[in-house]
Amino acid sequence: MIFYGKQNVNKVDIEAVVSVLQSDFLTQGPAIEKFEQYVAKYCGAKYAVAVTNATSALHIACLAAGLKKGDILWTTPITFTASANCGRYCGADIDFVDIDKKTYNISVEELEEKLINTDVKPKVVVPVHFTGQSCDMEKMYRLAKQYNFKIIEDASHAIGGEYKGHKVGCCEFSDMVVFSFHPVKIVTTGEGGMVLTNNKDLYDKLILYRSHGITRNQDLMTKKSDGPWYYQQIDLGFNYRMTDIQAALGYSQMQRIDEFVTKRRYLVNRYNDLLKDLPLILPYQIDEANSSWHLYVVKIDFNKVNKAKVDIFKEMKNKGVCLNLHYIPVHTQPYYQSLGFKQGDFPNSEAYYKEVFTLPLYYDLSYEEQDYIVQCLKEVLE
Incomplete structure (x- = not known):
C-alpha cells in the first residue's frame, strides 16, 4: 500500500536517539534546549518552547495569550479539531471564519468583513497554514492591530515554508507560532510540538505552563528562595514536557x-x-x-x-x-x-x-x- 504520508528516519537519527538513551538525561536535559535553540535560529525567532505535541503547544499558547472564559477564539473550519479545541480548553467560546476558495486557507477578506459586522471581537485568531502554505499574514497582522486581537499561527503543516522571504516561524506578523512534529509531518520527534515567539513575557508564561506552573526563577516567585532546592507553583500548569529522546530525534531531523x-x-x-x-x-x-x-x-x-x-x-x-x-x-x-x-x-x-x-x-x-x-x-x- 502507498499511504498518504510517513516519516523518514535514517541511521544518524537512530544514533542520536541511542546517544541520549546512553546519557544521564532522558528528560529535562540538555537535548531539549539544543533542539529549541536550533529551531528558533532556523526560523529567525528569539524563543522556542518544545512540548509533547502541537495540541499542547496550541493550548499553552492560548493560555499565554490570556485566553479565558468569556473570551472568543476564531479559526478556520478546514483544520484538525485541535485548532479550535485549544480555545475550549481555556473555557473560551469558538467561532470560525470561512476559507478562501483558491488557497483553502482562512480568508482574510472574510475575516475583515466579520470583524466589521460582529459586535463581539475575538481575543485570539488562529490562522492555519494549510498544507504548508502560509496565510496572508501581513494583512491579518494589520487587522490584529486595528481590532486588538492576538495571532497564534498554527503552522503544524508549515515548518520549512516561507512567507515574504522569511521562514514561517519568525513571528514577524504574529505573537506566537506553533509547529507539529507528528510522524507524517515534515520533521518528526515521534510525537511533539513547539511554540515560537519573540516576546519574553510570553516565553516565560509558556515555560511556566509547560511544567505544572512551577518555577525556580526568583524573579517570578512571591517570596525569597529557601535554598537551592526551592521552587514555587505560581499558576496551574500542565505536564507538557518533551523528552530528551524526542528532542534528539528532532534536532537530528532538523539537519535535513x-x-x-x-x-x-x-x-x-x-x-x-x-x-x-x-x-x-x-x-x-x-x-x-x-x-x-x-x-x-x-x-x-x-x-x-x-x-x-x-x-x-x-x-x-x-x-x-x-x-x-x-x-x-x-x-x-x-x-x-x-x-x-x-x-x-x-x-x-x-x-x-x-x-x-x-x-x-x-x-x-x-x-x-x-x-x-x-x-x-x-x-x-x-
Missing part, C-alpha cells in the same frame, strides 16, 4: 529539513505536470508564500467526473493507493454542533469538503510510485 522540503517541492512539481490534463483542480499558491508542502490536496472537477468521491477512494485503495481527506469541517463535528453550529454556516468549507482529496506525498515517495498513483487516477477518473 531543507533536503526534506526540496524533495517535497520537486514531487509537487511532478504532480502538477503529470496531473495537468486530468479533471482535477490543482493546488493554488499565492505569490507571497513558498509552501513546504506537507500535503498535496486536489479538487475533483465534478463537471467532468461522473463518479462519487467515495467510489474514487475505494477504487484507488483497491489499486494499493490510500488517499486521505484533510479535513472534515470542524463546525460540522457533533461536539461543535452541540455548541450551536450547523450545516450551511460556512459554505466555502462545506463545498471544499465535498470535492477534495489528499494524494500521497512524503520524502521517500519514489518517482515510480508517483507515476503509478497518477496512472491509477487516470483509470479511476475516466
Whole structure:
C-alpha cells in the first residue's frame, strides 16, 4: 500500500536517539534546549518552547495569550479539531471564519468583513497554514492591530515554508507560532510540538505552563528562595514536557529539513505536470508564500467526473493507493454542533469538503510510485 504520508528516519537519527538513551538525561536535559535553540535560529525567532505535541503547544499558547472564559477564539473550519479545541480548553467560546476558495486557507477578506459586522471581537485568531502554505499574514497582522486581537499561527503543516522571504516561524506578523512534529509531518520527534515567539513575557508564561506552573526563577516567585532546592507553583500548569529522546530525534531531523522540503517541492512539481490534463483542480499558491508542502490536496472537477468521491477512494485503495481527506469541517463535528453550529454556516468549507482529496506525498515517495498513483487516477477518473 502507498499511504498518504510517513516519516523518514535514517541511521544518524537512530544514533542520536541511542546517544541520549546512553546519557544521564532522558528528560529535562540538555537535548531539549539544543533542539529549541536550533529551531528558533532556523526560523529567525528569539524563543522556542518544545512540548509533547502541537495540541499542547496550541493550548499553552492560548493560555499565554490570556485566553479565558468569556473570551472568543476564531479559526478556520478546514483544520484538525485541535485548532479550535485549544480555545475550549481555556473555557473560551469558538467561532470560525470561512476559507478562501483558491488557497483553502482562512480568508482574510472574510475575516475583515466579520470583524466589521460582529459586535463581539475575538481575543485570539488562529490562522492555519494549510498544507504548508502560509496565510496572508501581513494583512491579518494589520487587522490584529486595528481590532486588538492576538495571532497564534498554527503552522503544524508549515515548518520549512516561507512567507515574504522569511521562514514561517519568525513571528514577524504574529505573537506566537506553533509547529507539529507528528510522524507524517515534515520533521518528526515521534510525537511533539513547539511554540515560537519573540516576546519574553510570553516565553516565560509558556515555560511556566509547560511544567505544572512551577518555577525556580526568583524573579517570578512571591517570596525569597529557601535554598537551592526551592521552587514555587505560581499558576496551574500542565505536564507538557518533551523528552530528551524526542528532542534528539528532532534536532537530528532538523539537519535535513531543507533536503526534506526540496524533495517535497520537486514531487509537487511532478504532480502538477503529470496531473495537468486530468479533471482535477490543482493546488493554488499565492505569490507571497513558498509552501513546504506537507500535503498535496486536489479538487475533483465534478463537471467532468461522473463518479462519487467515495467510489474514487475505494477504487484507488483497491489499486494499493490510500488517499486521505484533510479535513472534515470542524463546525460540522457533533461536539461543535452541540455548541450551536450547523450545516450551511460556512459554505466555502462545506463545498471544499465535498470535492477534495489528499494524494500521497512524503520524502521517500519514489518517482515510480508517483507515476503509478497518477496512472491509477487516470483509470479511476475516466
